Amino acid sequence: MSPGAPRSTGTAGVSPAAIDQKERPGRPRSGDGRAEDIATLGSALADTAAALLGAGLHEPRRRARRLLAAALGLSETEIFAHPERPVSATERLCIVAMLHRMLAREPLTRILGMREFWGLEFALSAETLDPRPETETVVEAVLARRPDRRQPYRILDLGTGSGCLLLAVLSEFPKASGIGVDLSVAAATTARRNAQALGLADRARLIAGNWGNAVAGRFDIIVANPPYIASCMISELPPEVREHDPHLALDGGRDGLAAYRAIAADLPRLLAPGGLFATEIGSDQASAVTALMADAGLSVDAVLPDLAGLPRCVVART
Secondary structure (H helix, E strand, C coil), rough: CCCCCCCCCCCCCCCCHHHHCCCCCCEEEECCEEEEECHHHHHHHHHHHHHHHCCCCCCCCHHHHHHHHHHHCCCCCHHCCCCCCCCCHHHHHHHHHHHHHCCCCHHHHHHCCCEEECCCCEECCCCCCCCHHHHHHHHHHHHHHCCCCCCCEEEEEECCCCHHHHHHHHHHHHCCCCEECCCCCCHHHHHHHHHHHCCCCCEEEEECCCCCHHHHEEEEEEEEEECCCCCHHHCCCCCCHCCCCHHHHCCCCCCCCHHHHHHHHHHHHEEEEEEEEECCCCCCCCCHHHHHHHHHCCCCEEEEEECCCCCCEEEEEE
16 A cells, blocks of 8 residues: 555444455465365455545445456446355455555546546546546536537537547537547547547547647637636545646646636637537536636626536637
8 A cells, every 4th residue: 555545444444455365364265274165245344344444535335446457357237146156266356455545546537548428438548637527527528519410510629638529429410521620649549449439430520729829710610618726726636636637637736727728729720610518527617717718808607506506617609
C-alpha cells in the first residue's frame, strides 16, 4: 500500500492478505506448502467489501462486486448468482493487487484503463479526464434539441479529452462529422485511438490546440466539458480525482471560469446561424456561465440538471 493510503481501523476492516487466505490460522495446506484453493466468490466478495468499508470507501459492497467482476472477467450478475464458485490462488492474487490500488483511492476505471460513457467503451490515459455519468447530460441536451438524426451536422468538441462527448454525439448522428480539440497532445492522441476503436475515425478529427483558436469555419453543434474547478479548490477534491485526473482538465483558473471566457469569445465566430452550444458546468456556476454566454451575444436556452438534480449543463443558441 502506498504511503498515506487509507488503512482499516477497528474490527470492521479485513486486510488484503486475508482475502488471499494465507494468514488465516488453521488453513489447510497442500504438500508443497501452498494454500489450497478453497476460497469462493462469496467469501472473496465479503472480505473485499469489508476491506473497502474499513478504509472508509462508500458503497463497499457495490465496489467489491465491480472489482471482482473486473479481476475475474465475470459479470456482476455472475458474482451475485454463484457465491459458491471457487476462486483460485492466481485469481486471489489478481483480486488483492486490484484491491491494494483501490484502497489507495485509485478509481477502478483508472485501474482498468477504460470507462463506459453513453454505452460506449472509452480508453483512458493519464492525460485524459475520467468521464463521469453527469457529463451525459450534455449529450442528452443536444439530442433533445436536434431530433433529426439524419442531418449532416458539423460538430465541435472543445476540451475533448478522451473524445467522449464528440464520439457519443457522432454515434447518434450517422451523417455528421466533427472535430475534437484538446490542449494536450497526448489527450488528442487517446481520443483519436478511441475514434478508431469505435469505428468513427472517418468522421472525427482529433487535434491539439488552444480552444477555438485551433479551428476555423462554422459548426452546427458545439459541445464542451472544460476545466471548471477554481485553482484554490483543487487540493480539496477527493483523492480519486485530485491524484488521478490531469490537473489541466480540472483547473479552471482563479474563479473556475477561465475556460468559459475563452470559449465564449469564440462562439460568435464558430457557431453557424441557429447553431447550438451545450457545456457542462460546476453545480454553482449556472449564473456566471449564462452571463458569459449572454455577453457573447448568445441566447441561453436552458440550464439542465443532472440525475442528482444539480445544475450541470448550460445550453445556448445563436
